[in-house]
Amino acid sequence: MTQSSPARRTVPIVSGVIGLIVVAFLVVLAGASPSDGVTASSPLLGRAAPVVRSETLDGATFEIARRRGSWVMLNFFNSTCVPCIQEHGVIKDFVESQSAKSDAVEFFTIINDDNDAAVKDFFRTNGGNWPQVKDGDGAIAVAFGVAKVPETWIIDPNGFVRMRVVGAVKKGFLEARMTELYGQSEGSQQ
Secondary structure, three states: OOOOOHHHHHHHHHHHHHHHHHHHHHHHHHHOOOOOOEEOOOOOOOOEOOOOEEEEOOOOEEEHHHHOOOOEEEEEEOOOOHHHHHHHHHHHHHHHHHOOOOOOOEEEEEEOOOOHHHHHHHHHHHOOOOOEEOOOOOHHHHHHOOOOOOEEEEEOOOOEEEEEEEOOOOOOHHHHHHHHHHHHHHHHHO
16 A cells, blocks of 8 residues: 655645635736726826837727827727726726817727737727727837836827826726816916
8 A cells, every 4th residue: 555645645735725825816806996097107208209100900000100189098908907807998988988079089009918819809898999009019018118007198299298097097087187188288388
């Protein structure tokens, strides 16, 4: 009769404990509520936005320089990112509210470390009719210094970076920031 070694008996117990910890972590992460969004500093603030050239999922060319004359928001996104998923409805509402304005913000999702099919499926399932921009090699994320998704960047009509928002946003956050930025913009033109 062979006896099992203490190490062999310990492995299933340790594996079980690690599995429980991972499951508990995922449950906490999935149930976490989004932050109010936190504006963060960046060396890009007040400077010209990085040169960005890419393609959208529907095959259109995207160049940030062609957006001059409009306020632009870039939201770095991944379809498996829990905070990205949590803020998606808020972003949909924001984009819809902008569509009725004469000075509407142009909104773009920048796909961060994800595949096209997953992103298309996410938007088909969850809605959202704004362009999704490919960043297959991560060059756009690197140019903006994105630490983790979601991050939202606001660029003014002159092409200057005005704000960086780290983390998921809650209802009303983007509207409030844009009201703030519109006011600053008007004040600097007088």
